[in-house]
Amino acid sequence: MKQKVAIVGSGNIGTDLMIKILKSSEMLEMGVMVGIDPESDGLRLAAERGVAVTHEGLEGLRRLPDYGAIRIVFDATSAGAHLDHAPMLRADGKQVIDLTPAAVGPYVVPVCNIDEHMAAPNMNMVTCGGQATVPIVYAVRRAVDRLIYAEIVASVSSRSAGPGTRANIDEFTQTTGQAIETVGGAERGKAIIILNPAEPPMIMRDSVFTLSQGGDEGAIRASIEEMVAAVQTYVPGYRLKQEVQFERIGEDEPAMIPGIGRVAGLKTSVFLEVEGAADHFAAYAGNLDIMTSAAKAVAERWAQTHAREI
Structure with missing residues (x-):
C-alpha cells in the first residue's frame, strides 16, 4: 500500500x-x-x-x-x-x-x-551540492587512515536555481560544509557554489578535493568508483567526468589547513557531472534531479x- x-x-x-x-x-x-x-x-x-x-x-x-x-x-x-x-x-x-x-x-x-x-x-x-559530493568525501574517508580536509565546488546553471535556492546561498555553503565533516568524515570541510549564467545552460558539475593520510591510490580510486555506482542506482546521470587524480603533498611543502596547521599527505581530485533525468526540467538541471x-x-x-x- x-x-x-x-x-x-x-x-x-x-x-x-x-x-x-x-x-x-x-x-x-x-x-x-x-x-x-x-x-x-x-x-x-x-x-x-x-x-x-x-x-x-x-x-x-x-x-x-x-x-x-x-x-x-x-x-x-x-x-x-x-x-x-x-x-x-x-x-x-x-x-x-x-x-x-x-x-x-x-x-x-x-x-x-x-x-x-x-x-x-x-x-x-x-543540499544538491552535498548530495553530489558528500558521497565522494565519504568514499575517500573509508579508504584512508585520516581525512584531514575536503573542499567541494558545485557549479550549476543559473536557470535551474529558483528563488528558494538563491535565498539560501549562505545556508547552502554552511550546511554543505558541515555535512562534509559530519557525514563525509573530513576533519575540516568547505563548500562553494557557483551559479553559472552560461547559455546554453551548462550541466551540473562538481569538483571534490581532499587531503588525506594513509591508504593507497588504488584503494581510494576503487572506493570512489564503487560509490559512484551506488549513487547511480537512484541518479543514473551521476558520473565521473574524468579519472580520479592524485598528487603527493610533501613535508617540504606542506599544505596550510585552517584550524589544523601545515600538513603533508595525498591530495585527491574528483570531477563529477550530474545529468538530470528530465522528468520535468531539462537534463542540465542535475542539481534538481x-x-x-x-x-x-x-x-x-x-x-x-x-x-x-x-
Whole structure:
C-alpha cells in the first residue's frame, strides 16, 4: 500500500519531486501540493494531474480534511520557512523530509547513512551540492587512515536555481560544509557554489578535493568508483567526468589547513557531472534531479520500513 505524501513548496524542487513521485514511485502517493502563489506553475501542474492543491501554505494543508492521511511531508520551501514548519509538523506526527538547508534534523545522504536515521522525525537532505559530493568525501574517508580536509565546488546553471535556492546561498555553503565533516568524515570541510549564467545552460558539475593520510591510490580510486555506482542506482546521470587524480603533498611543502596547521599527505581530485533525468526540467538541471531523487529514495525507504504500521 502506498503512503500519501504532501509537498510544501511549489517551486522548481517541489515540482520536480512531484513529477518523480507521480511517474515512478511504487511506495509513495501524491496527496497534496502546497504553495503560497495561486498562479505558480507547480500548483497548476499538480491540479492538471489530479493532485489536491492549496495556495495557503502549511496552514492551508493542515486545514484540509485529508491531512490526517498524510504520513510524509516534504518541505521544499526555504531554510527560514522550515524553521517555522518543523515544530508544527512534528506536533502533528508527520515524518518530515527537509529539502532546505535548515538542518533541523540529521543530515541524510542515502548511500552514506540512510539506515542510521530511519527513526528521526525530521531528516535533512543537506543540499544538491552535498548530495553530489558528500558521497565522494565519504568514499575517500573509508579508504584512508585520516581525512584531514575536503573542499567541494558545485557549479550549476543559473536557470535551474529558483528563488528558494538563491535565498539560501549562505545556508547552502554552511550546511554543505558541515555535512562534509559530519557525514563525509573530513576533519575540516568547505563548500562553494557557483551559479553559472552560461547559455546554453551548462550541466551540473562538481569538483571534490581532499587531503588525506594513509591508504593507497588504488584503494581510494576503487572506493570512489564503487560509490559512484551506488549513487547511480537512484541518479543514473551521476558520473565521473574524468579519472580520479592524485598528487603527493610533501613535508617540504606542506599544505596550510585552517584550524589544523601545515600538513603533508595525498591530495585527491574528483570531477563529477550530474545529468538530470528530465522528468520535468531539462537534463542540465542535475542539481534538481539529485536532490529530488535522493529525497524520494529516503521517503521510499522510510515507507518500506514503516509499511507494517499502516
